[in-house]
Amino acid sequence: MSQPQWITVLGATGSIGLSTLDVIARHPERYQVFAMSGYSRLTELRALCLKHTPRYCVVPNPIAADELQRSLQAAGCATEVLVGEEGLCQVAAAPEVDAVMAAIVGAAGLRPTLAAVHAGKKILLANKEALVMSGALFMQAVQRSGSVLLPIDSEHNAIFQCLPQDFARGLTAVGVRRILLTASGGPFRQTPLAELEQVTPAQACAHPNWSMGRKISVDSATMMNKGLELIEACWLFDARPEQVEVVVHPQSVIHSLVDYVDGSVLAQLGNPDMRTPIAHALAWPQRLDSGVAPLDLFSIARLDFQAPDEQRFPCLRLAREAAQAGGSAPAMLNAANEVAVEAFLQGRLRYPEIARMIAAVLEREAVVPVDDLDAVFAADGRARMLAEQWLSRRGQ
């Protein structure tokens, strides 16, 4: 029997990270954890180290590293603790590693994910913000290194499954007319518009179908998540923004569809559980038991579809405009959104102000080309600064 594959799980303490570790633990003969990382929740990270005995574990600072290293040693665990972005890049690119789960949230995941790409690893991409920020550069790096890029986002994983294996020849060449990206509409799909002024972070994070980290939960409530996914789909599948249509489908059973020129529409269905796309990408091109229950169509009984309402969800329009503008626009959109979501979660911003603030930031800055990573981070930094300025002006 062949040796188990070594997997690095970046963002192991998060929702995707934990689901990944769950799938891996079901198949110890096939997968072993090479490294894992956590940024907060270090007690949970310690417990994960004891359970999965990775060779390395990465934490954000030397003090946390020291404490964790001592405590693991005392428990007889040989895991070596590394520090910061350098540590993340090291475990993402280590020669022993077969695949990297990129499940850090936000811009913080870009450099470690790119380190894995440059090292030619199989990349299981959950960290959509990394691709949104640096799309062209990221995809060029994938091409150059021969890295295999597999989408974890349930919609993109669904699209990947509905496309022919040679889709890289171009969507038109393989007969694709449109990509239909499904969206649940989040917790505020039907909330009266006037009530949106008052909604709380707890309400925004209570997603009707999916259990996820707080940032992506707020993004789902504003539908910025779908906007980021639209940009993500354009890069992953070499699509133009107008080839990607968003369809609100409140049950989250169809994870996305591909519409072909002959009228065939292929869809991927499943229970809303991220272990399905994770197991798919881990085992690809084979299949693996993920622990997800079989889909019970009789209990679902019906599937509904609606057009998205851009008045209710202005973030979707902002993201589509950024996709069309290209250059620095998606990185700025993403950065302004990260600041806005954090401020909303801290109670410093009301829900409708998230979109207002992002729009104000994007209006302030001209779109410039991004030819290297420095330009990406410069756009990211400018947008964060403008967003903070907007916040402090508004606070007066």
Ligand code: NAD
């Ligand atoms: P989460 O908040 O539950 O977990 C985030 C992980 O990133 C944690 O391990 C955290 O410690 C780590 N992290 C946070 N800030 C960091 C920093 N500055 N440096 C290093 N590490 C840091 O988030 P999640 O829901 O697991 O989502 C992770 C990524 O996957 C996001 O990009 C999200 O958009 C994407 N995604 C998630 C889901 C889902 O169902 N949760 C679905 C599709 C895509």
Ligand code: MG
């Ligand atoms: Mg998704």
